Amino acid sequence: MQAFRERLAEAGIDVALITDDDNVYYLTGYYDYLHMEFGRPTILAVPRDGDSVLITPTIDLNSARASAQVERIAPWNDGKGNEWREELPAIVxxxxxxxxxxxQMPPVVRTFLGELVDSGKLADAAAILADLRMIKSDEELQLAxxxxxxxxxxxxxxxxxxxxxxxxFDVAIATSQAGTRxxxxxxxxxxxxxxxxxxxxxLQIMASGETIINTHRRASTRIMRRGEPVFLCFCGMTNFHRFKLGFDRTFWIGEIADMSQAAVYxxxxxSxxxxxxxxxPGVTAESVHAAYAEVIASAGYEYPFRCGRALASQFGFVETAIELPVI
Structure with missing residues (x-):
């Protein structure tokens, strides 16, 4: 939080309003609250000087008290006063x-803020946070x-x-239990x-047999057979202390029935x-992607989807694979 305040001061910013739940967690340690999927804004106000304020639903007040590292918590309740809007006029x-x-700011919050602050006074907090989060602390590396x-x-x-x-679905049950334990x-x-x-x-992202071409298919009642490929992806599932790991593998059962699949793999x-x-250190993310894309394009395939995951953000970077995994 203090490092963020210092960045705000350097940029000539008086106050930042943070709504992204990963950034709120990064700055305060507060998590697992009802957010916009339930129409309930949580807003973290961080002035470069003065007390930080966490605006969050009253229903999650006890959780905020237990985990949020802020100077003040401002709870709001449905139908009471001006709800989450109550604190914002004084803050800005x-x-x-x-x-x-x-x-990332929810449209309903952005619309109300537009009534309080001229658009010419707005700056980008996301860019500051992205730069701040790029270099991981020892604690973050441990989480990773x-x-x-x-x-x-x-x-x-x-x-x-x-x-x-x-x-x-039996595979999905096994992975969930193992990860939880x-x-x-x-x-x-x-x-x-x-x-x-x-x-x-x-939900477990998984595909097998002829469904392997469906990238984000979920585990189903489909029965797997010998010689078929099986794809397992844990992106989003592996969410340890909110560190989300990008990680997947492809297997074949017993043998590779269609050797053209091995060539693609x-x-x-x-790549x-x-x-x-x-x-x-010192290279850009786009140069890493370019090296990966060149291998795929040189093999005769179309320009590929980005490699790895978001560098220096919530997701771990790259999945590793060494050999054809036949089980």
């Missing part, structure tokens, strides 16, 4: 420049490594559950937060190796 009244997250351990446990359990005659083990051994759930998040492995070889 004397501000010459107000920073927001332009692409622990998220990796959770993801690895899930993948190993998924691989062990894949077999001829097994329904996809590994997360619980790590939380108990290394963290003091009794509120953080070890349970995995999100080899291109994917080579990933090119990305990893290009990845080092």
């Amino acid at each position: 009244k004397d501000a010459v420049r107000v920073a927001i997250e332009p692409d 490594r622990h998220a990796g351990q959770v993801g690895q446990a899930m993948m190993e359990a998924g691989r062990a559950a894949i077999a001829d005659g097994v329904p996809e 590994k997360a619980a083990e790590l939380l108990s051994a290394h963290y003091d937060d009794a509120y953080m759930s070890p349970n995995t998040h999100f 080899e291109v994917a492995v080579a 990933q190796k090119a990305a990893l070889d290009a990845l080092r």
